[in-house]
Amino acid sequence: MIGDGINRTEGPRKVAGQVPYSAERRDAGDPLHGFVRGAAIGSGRIIEIDTTAAEAAPGVRLVLTHRNAPPQGDLADLGGLHDAKPELVDDRIVRYGQPVALVVADSFEQARAAAMLIEVGYDREPADFDFFAHAGGGEVQDVSAVGDFEQAFAEAPVSIDATYTTPYHFGHPMEPNAAIADWRDGHLTVYLTAQMLNQLLDGLALTLMLDKADITIDSAYVGGGFGSKIGLHCEAVLASLATRILERPVKLAMTRRQMFSLVGHRAASQSRIRLGATADGRLTALGHDAHVQTTIRDDWREPVANVARALYAAPNRLTRRYHVELDVGAPEPVRGPGELPGLMVFESAVDELAEKLGMDPVELRLRNDTQIDPEKSRPLNGRRLADCLREGAERFGWDDRPIVPASRRDGDWLIGYGVASSIRSHWQMATDVRVRIDPAGLVTVQSDMTDLGTGTYTIMAQVAASALNVPVEQVQVELGRTDHPKGWGSGGSWGSGNMSVATDRACSAVREKVFAAAGKGFNDIFAEVRRHFPNGVEAIGHTIGANDDPNYKAYSQFTYGASFAEVGVDAHTGEVRLRRMLGVFSFGRVLNAKTARSQLLGGMIWGVSAALHEGGDADPRYGHWVNGDLAEYLIPTHADIPAIDAIMLDDFDEHANHMGVKGIGELGAGGTGGSVANAVYNATGVRVRDFPITLGRLLPGLIARG
Numbered sequence: 001m002i003g004d005g006i007n008r009t010e011g012p013r014k015v016a017g018q019v020p021y022s023a024e025r026r027d028a029g030d031p032l033h034g035f036v037r038g039a040a041i042g043s044g045r046i047i048e049i050d051t052t053a054a055e056a057a058p059g060v061r062l063v064l065t066h067r068n069a070p071p072q073g074d075l076a077d078l079g080g081l082h083d084a085k086p087e088l089v090d091d092r093i094v095r096y097g098q099p100v101a102l103v104v105a106d107s108f109e110q111a112r113a114a115a116m117l118i119e120v121g122y123d124r125e126p127a128d129f130d131f132f133a134h135a136g137g138g139e140v141q142d143v144s145a146v147g148d149f150e151q152a153f154a155e156a157p158v159s160i161d162a163t164y165t166t167p168y169h170f171g172h173p174m175e176p177n178a179a180i181a182d183w184r185d186g187h188l189t190v191y192l193t194a195q196m197l198n199q200l201l202d203g204l205a206l207t208l209m210l211d212k213a214d215i216t217i218d219s220a221y222v223g224g225g226f227g228s229k230i231g232l233h234c235e236a237v238l239a240s241l242a243t244r245i246l247e248r249p250v251k252l253a254m255t256r257r258q259m260f261s262l263v264g265h266r267a268a269s270q271s272r273i274r275l276g277a278t279a280d281g282r283l284t285a286l287g288h289d290a291h292v293q294t295t296i297r298d299d300w301r302e303p304v305a306n307v308a309r310a311l312y313a314a315p316n317r318l319t320r321r322y323h324v325e326l327d328v329g330a331p332e333p334v335r336g337p338g339e340l341p342g343l344m345v346f347e348s349a350v351d352e353l354a355e356k357l358g359m360d361p362v363e364l365r366l367r368n369d370t371q372i373d374p375e376k377s378r379p380l381n382g383r384r385l386a387d388c389l390r391e392g393a394e395r396f397g398w399d400d401r402p403i404v405p406a407s408r409r410d411g412d413w414l415i416g417y418g419v420a421s422s423i424r425s426h427w428q429m430a431t432d433v434r435v436r437i438d439p440a441g442l443v444t445v446q447s448d449m450t451d452l453g454t455g456t457y458t459i460m461a462q463v464a465a466s467a468l469n470v471p472v473e474q475v476q477v478e479l480g481r482t483d484h485p486k487g488w489g490s491g492g493s494w495g496s497g498n499m500s501v502a503t504d505r506a507c508s509a510v511r512e513k514v515f516a517a518a519g520k521g522f523n524d525i526f527a528e529v530r531r532h533f534p535n536g537v538e539a540i541g542h543t544i545g546a547n548d549d550p551n552y553k554a555y556s557q558f559t560y561g562a563s564f565a566e567v568g569v570d571a572h573t574g575e576v577r578l579r580r581m582l583g584v585f586s587f588g589r590v591l592n593a594k595t596a597r598s599q600l601l602g603g604m605i606w607g608v609s610a611a612l613h614e615g616g617d618a619d620p621r622y623g624h625w626v627n628g629d630l631a632e633y634l635i636p637t638h639a640d641i642p643a644i645d646a647i648m649l650d651d652f653d654e655h656a657n658h659m660g661v662k663g664i665g666e667l668g669a670g671g672t673g674g675s676v677a678n679a680v681y682n683a684t685g686v687r688v689r690d691f692p693i694t695l696g697r698l699l700p701g702l703i704a705r706g
Contacts, residue, residue, distance in 0.1 A: 157277070195219075264330055
């Protein structure tokens with residue numbers, strides 16, 4: 001059962017419209033509707049606010065501003081996932097679009113119309129919104145040094161020293177952030193689009209100054225996430241404040257444009273990458289300095305420079321991150337945090353080094369492969385990067401790669417091949433899962449873990465069915481409630497790995513209870529439960545956190561991959577078209593071949609988007625997102641993505657956990673952008689170091705080459 005590519009267990013109900021997402025829940029009855037009025041400046045103060053017209057508008061039940069909002073918990077200096085996130089607390093404006101008022105009315109349209117009637121006067125203050133004007137500065141943090149990098153780099157026979165930039169990215173799913181809050185009988189229930197429930201429960205309780213026992217968060221079906229639903233945002237806080245005042249359920253769903261200003265983003269970055277090597281391609285010096293956008297109010301720092309730390313061997317190493325504090329919104333994790341932008345630029349630099357050495361880019365990567373973590377000096381368990389590169393090169397037909405850039409044409413199209421490696425940390429977090437067998441013949445699996453469309457419902461059913469030797473149709477998985485056993489949520493590629501281990505252990509504990517009562521010679525576990533446990537039997541399984549697991553102290557835990565891309569570039573216009581792409585990945589045991597492949601393909605498309613399409617632009621004068629909607633924030637369409645394929649090297653990583661599994665949600669997004677960028681160079685001979693590779697950045701080089 002484990003590994004089989006079975007269809008999603010909840011798929012038919014989703015297709016039939018029988019699964020209500022958080023914004024569609026009606027458990028509390030028909031709600032009132034809220035709408036946020038956002039600040040029209042990026043920094044300053046509110047000097048006047050007139051809500052008279054809004055309060056008199058049809059259907060309006062409540063208008064909240066900083067003048068009448070209830071007291072809330074204090075915002076921490078660096079707001080983490082568990083910290084309070086108060087709203088409407090004073091007249092200070094720290095980012096464009098920040099909520100300055102909430103209108104609650106009988107309908108969404110009434111709330112929106114009334115919100116536009118609020119008159120707000122501001123005193124705008126000087127602020128800094130331009131990352132690239134300060135990208136070379138910032139405070140140095142998170143330094144990792146091995147050997148003497150500066151001397152080794154200066155003495156290297158062959159070296160490169162290049163600077164790359166990546167823009168702001170947004171991880172907005174089709175289902176926007178939304179909350180329905182219901183306060184009754186002294187208890188708050190929030191139907192929320194959330195990825196990590198218990199962390200948000202902590203923050204929401206502190207914000208509202210309630211005991212956690214008085215709050216239930218329900219996120220059974222949240223739609224996509226991609227990091228946008230990890231943090232505590234205003235929809236949960238404001239809807240909760242309003243329902244406690246009105247004692248009616250209140251729904252607050254963000255519009256698509258509001259998502260850009262009310263939810264975080266991937267930080268923009270600038271990287272200086274320095275590589276030194278011997279004439280035969282052995283790396284002797286590896287350096288990566290990354291400058292990333294931050295604010296004074298957040299604790300998320302995009303780990304762009306971390307990707308190189310376990311990727312290739314080099315005796316002398318220096319990786320550093322610099323924080324550039326701006327007055328735009330706080331950055332948050334977005335799919336492939338660190339790896340997507342970091343590998344895109346670092347693998348481009350490796351390609352530049354291969355060009356300077358006159359060496360095949362695959363061979364250069366293989367020559368610097370390592371089985372030992374070059375910074376922590378411990379084994380890299382499950383390290384099959386070389387297998388991914390070799391398998392991918394053979395399947396892709398890498399031997400047919402144009403050796404000389406801009407040497408192959410197909411009519412007006414210049415043709416190029418590119419390759420890049422992928423690496424992603426595997427995290428293990430403390431997770432509990434309850435498994436119960438009822439005499440009626442049903443197995444129930446419960447956790448506060450959420451399913452972001454990744455297949456968690458299906459995978460957990462497979463694990464339980466396999467462990468208990470029962471049909472998967474007799475397993476019911478219940479996720480996404482804070483009154484279920486505590487997990488660590490969906491994010492960071494750790495959800496399925498942590499859940500499967502805990503689920504298997506819970507099943508083992510249940511089996512042991514049945515064995516103790518019935519002996520081990522039975523064939524039908526349901527029959528034995530009916531005979532010996534008329535009220536059913538259950539147990540809780542536990543996955544221990546990495547800090548308490550000896551394997552995570554003795555081994556460095558990563559997953560690996562390699563991507564290969566072929567592009568065509570119009571020689572006259574500079575238009576770039578992906579022609580085909582292949583990814584080969586190694587991540588231990590495959591839990592479900594169909595959902596795993598889907599995740600990898602989705603990640604690969606993210607990489608294509610980052611390389612060719614995607615980038616948010618903050619107005620350097622006012623701090624708003626110039627392209628803050630899906631009409632102008634460019635992402636790939638079906639026409640931009642031809643046939644792509646993902647190959648999985650099924651394995652069993654015994655040093656990861658007893659099931660041999662690791663997470664894969666973000667692995668596919670890693671080096672894909674680098675392979676596309678390298679293919680563009682191979683096609684044109686033009687190296688674009690500022691992403692994405694747009695017509696405006698590529699065409700001048702093409703013209704210069706003639």
